[in-house]
Amino acid sequence: MATPAVLRADDLWAGYPGASVLRGVTLEVRGGDAPVGVVGPSGAGKTTLVRALQGRLRPSRGSVTFDGRPVHRLPRRENKAFKAAVRFTSQDSLTVTDPRLTVARSLGVALGEARKAGRSHGTSMNDLLETVGLAPHFAARRLVTLSGGEKQRVALASAIATRPEILVLDEPLTAVDPQARADLARRLATVLGELGTAVVLVSHDLELVERTCPQVHVLAEGTFVATGRLGELLTAAEQHPTVRELAQAAPLAVQRFR
Ligand SMILES: Nc1ncnc2c1ncn2[C@@H]1O[C@H](COP(=O)(O)OP(=O)(O)OP(=O)(O)O)[C@@H](O)[C@H]1O
Numbered sequence: 051m052a053t054p055a056v057l058r059a060d061d062l063w064a065g066y067p068g069a070s071v072l073r074g075v076t077l078e079v080r081g082g083d084a085p086v087g088v089v090g091p092s093g094a095g096k097t098t099l100v101r102a103l104q105g106r107l108r109p110s111r112g113s114v115t116f117d118g119r120p121v122h123r124l125p126r127r128e129n130k131a132f133k134a135a136v137r138f139t140s141q142d143s144l145t146v147t148d149p150r151l152t153v154a155r156s157l158g159v160a161l162g163e164a165r166k167a168g169r170s171h172g173t174s175m176n177d178l179l180e181t182v183g184l185a186p187h188f189a190a191r192r193l194v195t196l197s198g199g200e201k202q203r204v205a206l207a208s209a210i211a212t213r214p215e216i217l218v219l220d221e222p223l224t225a226v227d228p229q230a231r232a233d234l235a236r237r238l239a240t241v242l243g244e245l246g247t248a249v250v251l252v253s254h255d256l257e258l259v260e261r262t263c264p265q266v267h268v269l270a271e272g273t274f275v276a277t278g279r280l281g282e283l284l285t286a287a288e289q290h291p292t293v294r295e296l297a298q299a300a301p302l303a304v305q306r307f308r
Contacts (some may be wrong), residue, residue, distance in 0.1 A: 054081030055135040055215040057103060057121075061112035064102045065272075071098040073272040074112065081135070081215030083248035085239060087259035087280065090269030091292065096252045099269065100220045103250075104138055134167045137214035139205050139222055149194035153179075153204055156193060160211035169213045171245055178207040181241050183234055198225030203234070210241060217242065218250045223258060231255075235262045256280060256300045260307070268293055281307035 058078040065071035072095050079086060090096050101107045102114050105121035114121045116132045124132055147156060157175055164170050176186050182203035188196075196204065202225050209217055223231045239262045242249055253259050259266055260280040268276040268283065270292035276283050283289070284297040284304050297304050 055117060056080045057114075057116055057136055057216050057218075059099070059103065059112070059114045062099075062102060062109050062114060063111035064098060064107045064109045066098075066107075070110070071095045071272045072102060075099060075269075075272070075274060076112075077250075077267065077274075079216055079248050079250055081248055082246050084265065085242070085249035085251060085263040087263035087266040088250065088252045088269055089254060089256060089259050089266055089280070089296065091254065091295065094269045094292075095272040096254070096269060097220060098272075100138065100140070100218060100252055103136075103218055105132075134163075134169075134212075135214055136216045136218065137209050137212055138218045138220065139209045140220040147193065149192070151193050152189065153184075153191050153193065153196075154189040156204065157189075157208055157211055160208040164212050167212075171213050173211065178211055181210060181237055182207045183230060183237070199223075199227065199230075202226055206238060210238075210245070210247075213245050214247055216248045216250070218252065220252045221254070222251070223255070228257075231258055232261050238262070256284070256296060256303050260303065268296070 056078065059075050062072050062075040063070065088096060088099065098107065102109065105114065105124065108122045116124065116136065119128055121132060154175060157178055175189055179186060179188055184200065184203055193201065202223055206222060223234060226234060235258050251259055251262055264279065266278065266280040266283065267274045270290065275290040276293050283293050285307050
């Protein structure tokens with residue numbers, strides 16, 4: 051069996067001119083791992099972490115590496131391998147593709163990419179739509195005509211189609227209504243687990259993260275302040291102030307964890 055891909059942030063410090071955001075984040079994920087969550091309040095640095103994992107930010111200290119090489123300066127061949135192995139899906143992933151494409155065409159491109167990379171997995175277009183809770187007739191719709199929640203579902207279907215080794219999801223279901231969200235998250239976790247795709251789920255949504263990820267990191271002011279099962283962190287006697295704030299902001303979730 052091929053060695054699994056490894057994406058690793060090691061004592062990562064990164065930010066923007068005049069704004070240092072991430073302060074010593076260490077995170078490792080390899081193909082086949084169980085899903086891991088990153089939760090944190092607004093401004094904690096979640097999106098900055100995703101940007102750094104993508105290689106779009108140069109660390110001021112520490113590193114982000116893919117199979118041991120710094121992601122912000124991968125040579126062309128390694129960059130191709132990185133893009134095939136690690137996929138990033140954000141709130142607006144589909145805006146980079148042609149909005150006039152139909153859902154079928156868009157998913158067809160993703161399935162074609164998987165074929166080319168030798169990662170076909172026999173999932174049909176209808177299976178993909180069903181996994182993300184869309185009826186088959188959505189295949190004929192143009193991306194431009196979809197609602198925000200429907201677009202997010204198609205972006206996820208597209209990510210599943212390419213079957214990456216590692217999938218980084220940045221607030222993937224913000225536009226999906228809360229009732230459908232938990233159900234969708236469970237289905238996604240199952241399918242991605244079956245495909246052997248390791249997931250890093252970055253979100254402020256505690257319910258979503260708890261239902262999808264056995265292990266969670268709590269990010270506060272650019273650093274991981276707690277790690278473990280979210281239910282246990284939220285109900286623990288001793289809590290970091292940010293964990294306490296998260297717990298106070300989600301009383302229903304805490305009740306369920308007790
Ligand atoms: N381009 C930028 N230049 C300067 N500062 C920035 C830039 N982008 C983000 N920041 C700052 O970095 C900090 C972390 O932002 P980031 O977007 O990573 O947080 P977040 O956890 O994703 O927040 P949210 O949940 O609100 O999206 C914030 O204080 C933000 O104002």
